[in-house]
């Protein structure tokens with residue numbers, strides 16, 4: 001079983017496009033493949049496939065509930081809370097939990113010696129499981145609106161991966177902060193999708209620096225090749241970073257994709273491109 | 289003082305290029321790049337660096353092994369599964385640690401210290417059409433929206449001092465904490481979308497966030513000609529929901545060429561159809577209150 005994360009520093013460079021078309025190519029070749037949509041703030045992968053929802057699980061976090069009849073207003077919970085989620089005014093006998101700020105760390109419960117704190121679960125989002133061709137193959141992490149961090153939902157979705165599968169593709173969230181790290185750190189290899197523009201290049205360097213820091217191997221796909229300039233190519237050469245695939249810029253592709261259709265289904269040239277990508281991955285990992 | 293935020297729900301809709309164009313039209317602006325995770329505008333504007341400030345994004349727990357007795361208390365208490373016993377040694381995963389301080393507080397040997405993550409920075413300075421503030425989050429640090437708040441309050445301070453009335457915020461993608469920090473208390477919001485089914489999904493999700501804040505939104509459809517059917521659907525949706533469509537822009541390769549030259553599309557060529565259209569949109573946004 002190998003796990004490959006498809007990521008890009010900046011959103012909209014085509015990582016979902018790569019993830020969905022690669023996943024479909026793998027299915028066509030009869031691999032047991034899994035796709036996990038880890039872009040929990042904006043999940044969009046499911047709509048590309050004919051799927052059936054087979055399971056839905058809530059992702060919860062615990063938040064404290066304070067029993068004011070037991071509370072002595074000692075302030076210790078407030079002192080222990082590193083996220084300023086407990087508001088306390090002892091002279092007025094007021095104590096409140098600001099749930100939006102709470103990370104569910106449990107420190108306040110440990111702090112309270114008056115047994116005044118219990119906890120209740122609140123929903124952060126859900127993970128939905130979909131079957132493709134009768135097998136559970138697609139997992140979608142979806143964060144609730146108003147929730148601060150997608151990380152817990154992403155973690156829950158990644159946990160669902162069945163290790164009997166041959167390969168799992170993780171569609172990573174944009175950026176290089178916690179949600180991205182959470183996703184790529186569970187992968188064996190990362191494919192960074194970029195475009196040859198100054199913004200794309202700057203974000204690529206930032207993603208690469210992050211992956212170097214956590215020692216993850218990676219390669220690059222250049223999408224919309226032909227737009228922009230050569231700096232990305234020169235940088236790849238200088239750093240000995242493998243260029244896995246180039247996808248030419250083409251207005252026609254953009255319109256097929258914008259309708260939520262898979263390019264490998266519609267266009268022979270792209271079928272060949274993605275077959276090539278699959279072979280490249282195969283060479284990287286002799287195991288699957 | 290008017291704060292105008294440009295956001296998109298989804299990345300790659302051309303939001304930053306459009307913000308750059310807005311920033312170089314007639315009126316001077318304080319430009320605040322709130323997309324701290326992938327700050328890009330400084331590439332175009334190359335602002336002078338007049339001030340930088342350290343941003344502490346959080347803390348990480350570190351064990352002093354000369355004191356640790358492997359008692360496991362911290363392992364049992366950590367809610368983020370960040371501590372485990374590996375080869376008889378208690379180990380904290382830096383990636384998983386949320387920085388809650390709990391382990392450092394309960395360790396009977398006082399063996400755990402908390403180290404600040406202090407690699408992120410906030411910069412401010414001048415650019416050719418006003419002032420600029422931008423944050424740069426160090427790779428892997430937590431983007432909790434706190435840096436966005438810091439960038440915004442700096443921008444407000446600069447606006448007060450310099451007398452530049454308009455603050456333009458280039459927002460991050462998504463709907464999480466950094467986006468909410470960008471939107472809280474602004475006067476106007478511009479949502480840049482594109483005619484793809486994922487663009488529409490993300491725009492609708494971000495609109496739900498806006499509704500919670502009771503904010504007035506203007507929609508700009510970028511690259512509308514890549515899928516005219518979906519562009520028409522966005523228009524219709526705006527009409528049904530009483531959201532103002534500020535305008536639509538064609539796909540234009542000049543946008544990329546301008547970026548490569550380190551210019552906004554307005555600076556690159558103000559006479560292009562797309563430049564004129566952006567100008568119209570900006571006037572509309574400024575005028576409506």
Ligand code: SF4
Pocket residue numbers: 062063064080081082083084085086097101102103104105106107108109
């Ligand atoms: S669980 Fe943690 S974050 Fe939440 S209120 Fe208690 S101490 Fe604060």
Ligand code: SF4
Pocket residue numbers: 066070071072073074075076077078088095111112113114115116117
């Ligand atoms: S620690 Fe317990 S008793 Fe003290 S203020 Fe908090 S809830 Fe009340």
Ligand code: SF4
Pocket residue numbers: 351355356357358359360361362363378394395396397398399400
């Ligand atoms: S609680 Fe302290 S002494 Fe016990 S295992 Fe953790 S670090 Fe070591």
Ligand code: SF4
Pocket residue numbers: 105348349365366367368369370371380384385386387388389390391392
């Ligand atoms: S600081 Fe909190 S999250 Fe980090 S290791 Fe300690 S208990 Fe776990």
